[in-house]
Amino acid sequence: MKKRVDVAAGVITRADGSFLLGQRAPNTFYPGYWEFPGGKVEAGETAEQALIRELDEELGICVTSIRPWVTREHRYEHAHVRLHFFEVTSWDGEINDHVHSALSWEHADRPGVGPMLPANGPILKALRLPRRMGITHAVDIGTEAQLTRLEAALERGLRLIQVREPGMPRDELASFAGAVIRRAREYGALVVINQDSGLARKLGADGVHLPATELGRTAARPAFEWVGASCHCRAELERAAELGLDYALLGAVRPTLTHPDREALGWRAFADLVRDLPIPVLALGGLVEADMDSARSAGAHGIAAIRGAWLQS
Numbered sequence: 001m002k003k004r005v006d007v008a009a010g011v012i013t014r015a016d017g018s019f020l021l022g023q024r025a026p027n028t029f030y031p032g033y034w035e036f037p038g039g040k041v042e043a044g045e046t047a048e049q050a051l052i053r054e055l056d057e058e059l060g061i062c063v064t065s066i067r068p069w070v071t072r073e074h075r076y077e078h079a080h081v082r083l084h085f086f087e088v089t090s091w092d093g094e095i096n097d098h099v100h101s102a103l104s105w106e107h108a109d110r111p112g113v114g115p116m117l118p119a120n121g122p123i124l125k126a127l128r129l130p131r132r133m134g135i136t137h138a139v140d141i142g143t144e145a146q147l148t149r150l151e152a153a154l155e156r157g158l159r160l161i162q163v164r165e166p167g168m169p170r171d172e173l174a175s176f177a178g179a180v181i182r183r184a185r186e187y188g189a190l191v192v193i194n195q196d197s198g199l200a201r202k203l204g205a206d207g208v209h210l211p212a213t214e215l216g217r218t219a220a221r222p223a224f225e226w227v228g229a230s231c232h233c234r235a236e237l238e239r240a241a242e243l244g245l246d247y248a249l250l251g252a253v254r255p256t257l258t259h260p261d262r263e264a265l266g267w268r269a270f271a272d273l274v275r276d277l278p279i280p281v282l283a284l285g286g287l288v289e290a291d292m293d294s295a296r297s298a299g300a301h302g303i304a305a306i307r308g309a310w311l312q313s
């Protein structure tokens, strides 16, 4: 068995959402393949320190903002790697590459270069996951009010919606979810349906969202493009990862009206729970847009909200 090697890699992102890829040079493993800049963690270094050093050595930049994101393991013929991905959103200095054959700024939904290193496929998919999820609550505010707020939120840039309407009669739910999907399509937004895979399939939704109670009962990942789950503890997060889900929701970070009985986690416990997880996690529970920075600093991919998603900012 090969010894596991820790590697730190940076998703260096510009304001337009594009990120930097480098093409591996000749005389390395997988020459010509594309990767995120980074390299091996040396003895005595944290992964974060290693990435800051590598980006200075490889690209000549001094990182000024770095956030933990996801950690994935992969077994190559030459090595068993554990890849710690970080998001780098600001740096000093001009990028001046010393190690790659070429560099390219790419968008996750339309990569123009390839092939990517084999370990990086799920990473590109994770980068396509929107940073904000709006969770519907038409049962509380009425379907017309919810659809009006949905339109406004889509206009403001919301691109991921979970239809979650506990207690809504199935006929009504089918017609409401259909209306959500039609509106979302106009904006290229994704819609996942809470729990009901049959309805999701019938309506042609983009995916299904599993409540935590379903995680234990689900033997294999449901066959949809996007599948996520609600989690409240590390064991549930690990189960979601084991099933190969695309994302998890973790909360409640703050006390909420939806679950007033549940104790709030706070950002520190959130960060501990998501550390080194292989799938992106959206923070949930009493959050609004202004919480995005705290969420991402704690290792979240972004935020999900019921009430907060439909507020005008």
Ligand SMILES: Nc1nc2c([nH]c(=O)n2[C@@H]2O[C@H](COP(=O)(O)OP(=O)(O)OP(=O)(O)O)[C@@H](O)[C@H]2O)c(=O)[nH]1
Pocket: 007, 008, 009, 028, 029, 030, 034, 035, 036, 037, 038, 039, 040, 074, 076, 079, 081, 083, 117, 118, 119, 120
């Ligand atoms: N930097 C980087 N490495 C990655 C990515 N994805 C991925 O599987 N890896 C693997 O992680 C390891 C990176 O280590 P490295 O860049 O320091 O080493 P290397 O293989 O280029 O050469 P070396 O062994 O001579 O140092 C390689 O095995 C590489 O295949 C990625 O996106 N970025």
